[in-house]
Amino acid sequence: MAQPATDPAAPEKKSPPKAAPERPADPPEEAVEGATGLDMVLVDAARGPLRRLVPPAGTALRFGTSLARQPGTLARRGGELARELGLITLGRSELAPGKKDKRFADPAWTGNPLLRRAMQTHLAAARAAWELIEDAGLDWQDDERIRFTATNLVDALAPSNVPVVNPLSLKAAIDTGGISALKGVGRMVRDLANPPRVPSMVEPDAFTVGEDLASTPGTVVFRTPVFELIRYTPTTETVREVPLLMVPPTINKYYIADLAPGRSIVEHYVNSGQQVFMMSWRNPDERHAEWGLDTYGQAIIDAMDAVERASGSERVALQAFCSGGIITAMVLAHLAAIGQQDRVAAASYAVTVLDWSRAGTISALMDEEAVNASTEKSRRKGYLDGAQLAEVFAWLRPNDLIWNYWVNNYLQGKPPPNFDILFWNADTTRMTAALHRDFIDIAVGNALTEPGKATMLGTPVDLSTVPVDSYITAGIADHLCPWQACYRSTQLLGGDNRFILSTSGHIASLVNPPGNPKSTFQVASDTPADPQEWLARAETVQGSWWPDFMSWLGERSGDEIAPPAAGDLEELADAPGTYVFDK
Known part of the structure; x- marks a missing residue:
């Protein structure tokens, strides 16, 4: 699972690659160090992670302005995407998912002409999005904000998440006479009824603390x-x-x-x-x-x-x-x-x-208003809810922790596999309002790097x-x-x-x-x-x-x-x- 020095999701500078990125939704490696952090998690947990799916207005304006100043680049990228879409329509595109991209592992994605075109269109759009972000040349804070938004939107719009398109969903419905769809809807209703309102990663009775786990005498x-x-x-x-x-x-x-x-x-x-x-x-x-x-x-x-x-x-x-x-x-x-x-x-x-310093994204993805709103919300409640933290953790890696289980639990109607780490992760705890505030204060000021701060x-x-x-x-x-x-x-x-x-x-x-x-x-x-x-x-x-x-x-x-x-x-x-x- 070691990450390469240069992420394959980053577009080539001189000529567009023939193959799709290993993980089209992942940000380039240079953004990984600042992509997440405890500070960001604690702020988002109080405010809700979905608020970050829309970048701040200033960031969006600077992104749009930067691209507007490069009409030649926009035309070139648009032309590249149009040519690739033309090749996809004619069935001549060589775009393929990365070897580690499990979303399109089913043979139907390459064997069925319609599914192959849907997959390749998604991969082409994802590549174009990363190329435009790269072309914008934003400073690192705005760059990370835009990349986070793009990552989540690209992940969410993958054809593998659509019930009538994903072959795993269709096969499960045929094999079970539609029972899988009913089970999937039931699982979705239960998950959405209670925090953290994301697909369950493990069954609540999969393990017993004191017997299966935490059993050392x-x-x-x-x-x-x-x-x-x-x-x-x-x-x-x-x-x-x-x-x-x-x-x-x-x-x-x-x-x-x-x-x-x-x-x-x-x-x-x-x-x-x-x-x-x-x-x-x-x-x-x-x-x-x-x-x-x-x-x-x-x-x-x-x-x-x-x-x-x-x-x-x-x-x-x-x-x-x-x-x-x-x-x-x-x-x-x-x-x-x-x-x-x-x-x-x-x-x-x-x-x-x-x-x-660059360990989290408090300076990139957060602003003073966000920090104040976060600490005020936990102060009023007296604590930061563990379910809110679990929701934020899940959205940090949506392909692995959201959409993977969306397909398994809802589209196929299957129970999630039992895994001890995920059971522990779902056994959430609260954080006191004062500790929440203190951790954020230390992170915002990077206080432990300065003696006496x-x-x-x-x-x-x-x-x-x-x-x-x-x-x-x-x-x-x-x-x-x-x-x-x-x-x-x-x-x-x-x-x-x-x-x-x-x-x-x-x-x-x-x-x-x-x-x-x-x-x-x-x-x-x-x-x-x-x-x-x-x-x-x-x-x-x-x-x-x-x-x-x-x-x-x-x-x-x-x-x-x-x-x-x-x-x-x-x-x-x-x-x-x-x-x-x-x-």
Whole structure:
């Protein structure tokens, strides 16, 4: 799933290509780094992602004006499209979908003359759209705004989405005597009746938390109004002296790190002899509207205190995911400011962005009005609804997460396939209004890149003062936290850094168990300032990064000891605890 240096969706500069792009709806690679981001997701989730399908008036005006000033270019592109449409009409066009474009995989799209022409017309129009955007020569902000609009419109208008055109839909109707159509309509009605109002990606009863997922044995040993702390049961005769505290995202539930057996990060760590503790965030509601960054930062410190009591260790290691990594980095800067940096033996940041310069699109796709409207809406409600977040995530990759399931669920009347990651993704949580506001404030001001611009628990945040070694992971195809943005954390944090570039996207790069023959990761011996320079030096290693992280952490986790007793903490419940079931 590695993305090429030059996206095949970008048109040739000198002569039009004979073949269609691999993914006509994807923006060129140079836009990928700024195409999405946590900041944009949090703003859009409160306002609704469909508002971005229409670009701001100023952007649309500049796009139109730029093309109007190039009548020759417009005439040339129009002529190219007309010639291609003529070839399509005569059945002589060589346009074909990319090998990875699953929308047109059915043989009918090439074997049936009418379907082939419909497909080729769509591909020709998509190519023309990208060429015109390229010709407009907009600045990067306007360019990204227009590309996002074009991407969603091109995806939506694909003939594969039309019931009477898609051969899969027609075949299903014939095979079932029309029952597939009735089932599809029923599924659509159910999906549209409740947020997030997108096609279901997994059946609601596909898995059971605590049985199929989040089933690694352990106990809840500490609980506050904000989180539960799970201590996992050791499976080895000896364990590492320094325990690992895992900090999950604040956007979804913790068990992304404890999926099905054999695909569980926690299970692998425990079986490798690591003491593992997990924070499980409470699913907040309007009563918790004022819980902000300080609340969650204090929760991490409270969890560290409890882990030290339970393990007898004076130090802990931390591994944090996505938004949890933002809070963790700020907590480490706070500990350094108050002279308690020695409490942390090592830190790991998984798919976490600390430097938002071109990491998200707050400066490209958002404006001050959008930000203010977003935070005001969550303030009035007391929280940001997880279903709204799920809707935004889906529209970030509409071909994969909207239209793919549109065809499967509605046009063919089939249930979506069961997939543990998508079940976790559908098990949404809310975000407090204060945390929503704080995250956006940090992103808008890119505050973590400037010492003292942000604070945590009353102390200025300076990430360069964080002295612990860091293990930083990213996914090469991550559309939410682009790997280049994750890489820039190596330049902000003190201590020695090891950067790992995994295969796949945001979540699949994490859930990457050993034994998968397709898994690889890239690593280099040092971390220069330029991520592309790092990539040029990196070597590819076959397999998962999980064992590599266990080796790296083992070097910083002290001696091998017998599993410690429970300490003075009471066992409150069996894993996965109670907060994970909050709706």
